[in-house]
Amino acid sequence: MMNTESRIDAALRQIAQAAPPSGLERRVIGRLDEPPRGFIAVYSISAIAIAASLAVAVLAFGPLTAEIGSRHSSAALVLHVTSPAKGAFGAASAVNVPSVPLPLAATPVNQGRGHARTGRAILPAGSRARHAAGVAVRSDGARTVMLGQPIRMTPAAIPAASLATVTHR
């Protein structure tokens, strides 16, 4: 039976004489020859960031390009609708729209300090100027300016073709 001191010595000797795994020096030198791990990490993080941004771009712009494409196709459809046959589609039909643009006569309210050089009325700037609240189009094609009174038109009263025309003009 070993005494206490020799047992302690034997245990300590076992640590002190621990044999390193074979090829330790070769692996250490191989590790020294490798590029620093931080260097590799920076490159891999950059690559991941670029890939992620590309994926985000595809996700973001993919639906947008599809929407633009659908807009083009719907605009083409509207163009077909804006040229209705004579006598159709109520107030906004080609029958009721004059072929020549009619100059809009300036009302006393619209006459401000400026002068109409191009034939158009110039609305005065400022908070005291009164503006037309809206323009209503009657079924006979004549236009009436109603001052200070909002115009109420139900969507049912406006033909679909005229709405489409106004939207894409």
Place this chain on the structure above:
Amino acid sequence: MGTFEAQLAGWLQPGAIACPEEESYAAVTDLVHRYSTTLFRVAYSVTRNTGEAEDVVQETFLRVLRHREKLAELRDPRVWLVRIAWNLVLDRKRRSKTRPETEDIDDLIRVLPARERRADEELIAAQGHSHILSLIDELPAKERQVLLLSALEELSTAQIAVVLRTTESTIRSRIFRARRMIAAKLEQEAEK
């Protein structure tokens, strides 16, 4: 643990000239050949795990390589390297908060120096060592560290004192105290 520059302080020879890149790389590889086994034993005494001990050795030399231009100025590379490895392994242990794997008998048998012994004798010896090592792990940190470093034949008492930044007499008294504590525990177990 401090920075690497702080560890270099006091180890450099005044007025020494830094060596060129190729020479310093060759100096590092020379240090690997000369001291990797010693550093492995230093690390293994704390980790008791060959894989972790090897990691510590690699990390030590990576740090040396980063500051290789100062190698020519070193006075005592062995003690300096042991000190770096020692700080690294203590830092690892502190972060992992795990006890050394003294229960891994297979690993203990594997690192035992080759001797003319039968397998069953090896196993019994490894179990006995494992028990003593578990008692060492229960010692206070200062006594434990001194005892583990004193086991290394490559280091003198004066060198251990330099590694642990204390005096030789303190090292001797700690070794004595540590051995007495372990012996007392073993005798208590024998009485039961």
